[in-house]
Amino acid sequence: MELIVxxxxxxxxxxxxxxxxxxxxxxxxxxxxxxxxxxNKIKFSVTNLEMAISSVIPAKVIKDGSITVPLSILSSxxxxxxxxxxxxxxxxxxxxxxxxxxxxxxxxxxxxEFPIIPKIENEREYLQMESGxxxxxxxxxxxxxxGSAIRPELxxxxxxxxxxxxxxxxxxxxxxxxxxxxxxxxxxxxEQKLKMIVPLKTIQELVRIxxxxxxxxxxxxxxxxxxxxxxxxxxxxxxxINGDFPxxxxxxxxxxxxxxxxxxDQLVNALKLTGSFSDKMNEIRVIIKEGVKNIELFSANxxxxxxxxxxxxxxxxxxxEIVFNWKFLFDGxxxxxxxxxTIGLNGDNKPAxxxxxxxxxxxxxxxxxxxx
Numbered sequence: 374m375e376l377i378v379x380x381x382x383x384x385x386x387x388x389x390x391x392x393x394x395x396x397x398x399x400x401x402x403x404x405x406x407x408x409x410x411x412x413n414k415i416k417f418s419v420t421n422l423e424m425a426i427s428s429v430i431p432a433k434v435i436k437d438g439s440i441t442v443p444l445s446i447l448s449s450x451x452x453x454x455x456x457x458x459x460x461x462x463x464x465x466x467x468x469x470x471x472x473x474x475x476x477x478x479x480x481x482x483x484x485x486e487f488p489i490i491p492k493i494e495n496e497r498e499y500l501q502m503e504s505g506x507x508x509x510x511x512x513x514x515x516x517x518x519x520g521s522a523i524r525p526e527l528x529x530x531x532x533x534x535x536x537x538x539x540x541x542x543x544x545x546x547x548x549x550x551x552x553x554x555x556x557x558x559x560x561x562x563x564e565q566k567l568k569m570i571v572p573l574k575t576i577q578e579l580v581r582i583x584x585x586x587x588x589x590x591x592x593x594x595x596x597x598x599x600x601x602x603x604x605x606x607x608x609x610x611x612x613x614i615n616g617d618f619p620x621x622x623x624x625x626x627x628x629x630x631x632x633x634x635x636x637x638d639q640l641v642n643a644l645k646l647t648g649s650f651s652d653k654m655n656e657i658r659v660i661i662k663e664g665v666k667n668i669e670l671f672s673a674n675x676x677x678x679x680x681x682x683x684x685x686x687x688x689x690x691x692x693x694e695i696v697f698n699w700k701f702l703f704d705g706x707x708x709x710x711x712x713x714x715t716i717g718l719n720g721d722n723k724p725a726x727x728x729x730x731x732x733x734x735x736x737x738x739x740x741x742x743x744x745x
Contacts, residue, residue, distance in 0.1 A: 378415060380458075386417050393424060402487060406418065406443070407487045413434050415431075425491065426607065456473050467479060497562075502559035503590060511530070526614055529613075536566060548701050553733075626723070629690075634714070644699050649672075651674065656697075657696070657697055
C-alpha cells in the first residue's frame with residue numbers, strides 16, 4: 374500500500390471511528406483499525422464484534438493494499454501532525470507515516486487477522502431520509518433508554534416501520550419518549566412492516582458521527598439480526614436486540630385532568646434553579662393552585678435549604694401537587710424546540726405527558742414520584 378492524503382481528511386476519517394475498537398481488552402486485535410485502499414479512497418474500519426464503523430476518505434492511491442494498526446497510536450500521530458500532506462506506506466507489516474519533517478513506523482498485522490465486518494445480505498430494500506432529521510429524532514428520545522442486564526429490550530430504541538409512518542420509541546420503565554416521522558420525510562421501497570430494537574450504544578455512536586446538514590442523506594438496510602446505516606462518508610452496522618419492546622400504548626394518557634401550557638425556556642431555567650436544592654432522589658414538587666395563573670416549583674434539602682420558582686402558565690383544571698424527578702422532567706423538555714409546551718397531569722400515581730405546543734409527532738411520558 375502506498376498513498377498520499379491530506380491530514381484534514383485523515384483526521385475526519387479517524388475521528389468518525391470513535392472508541393468502540395478499544396472496548397474489549399481480552400482481544401488485542403479489536404484495538405486495531407483496519408486500513409484498506411480502493412479506487413483512490415481509504416477505508417478505515419473498527420469493530421467490537423457487536424457493532425462496526427467504517428469511514429471513507431479521498432486520497433491519491435499509488436498502490437492498493439491493506440493493514441491493521443492500533444487505532445490509539447494512529448489517532449495520536451495524525452492529530453499532532455503539523456504538515457497537511459501525509460504519505461502512508463506499508464513495509465513488512467509496518468505502516469510508515471511520513472511528512473516533510475516527520476516519520477513514524479507502526480507495527481501492524483495483516484488484514485486476514487482482523488474480524489470480518491458483517492454485511493447485510495439484502496441491500497435491495499432500503500429506507501432513506503435526511504441525516505439531520507434522523508439525528509434530531511434520536512436526540513429527542515434516546516435519553517429515555519437505559520441499559521439493563523435483566524431487561525435488555527430497555528437498552529435500545531424501537532424502530533417501528535409501518536410503511537406510511539415510522540415510530541421511534543425508548544423507555545426505561547419510568548419514562549417513555551416517542552417520535553413519529555411521516556412518509557413525506559423519507560423514501561423507502563420496503564412494502565412490509567417491521568420492528569427491531571437498536572442498541573443504545575449504536576444510537577449514541579450514530580448521533581456522534583451523523584451530519585446535521587439537511588442535504589446529506591442516510592440510507593438504512595435491514596436483515597433479521599442486523600441493521601446498517603450508510604452515508605457517502607461512513608457505514609455503521611450493528612446487531613439488533615432480540616426480544617419484544619414493551620407494549621406502551623396502554624400507558625399513553627387518553628384523558629387529562631389538568632393541562633398546563635408554559636414557556637419552554639422559563640420551565641428549563643426553573644428546573645435548573647430549583648433542582649439545585651433537591652435531595653438525592655432529585656425530587657421537585659409542582660404545585661398548581663385553583664384560580665392562580667402560574668405554577669410553583671419547589672424543592673428542599675435538609676442540609677442546603679429550600680427554594681421555589683413561580684412560572685406564568687395557562688391552566689385548565691383544578692388544583693394539584695405532584696412530585697417528579699426533576700432530571701427526568703428536564704430530559705423530556707430540553708430537546709423540544711417550540712416556544713411553548715403542554716403538560717398533562719392525572720395525579721401522583723398516573724403518568725404525565727409532555728408535548729410541544731401544537732405538534733403531534735412527539736411526546737414524552739414520565740411517572741410521578743409517589744411518596745405515599
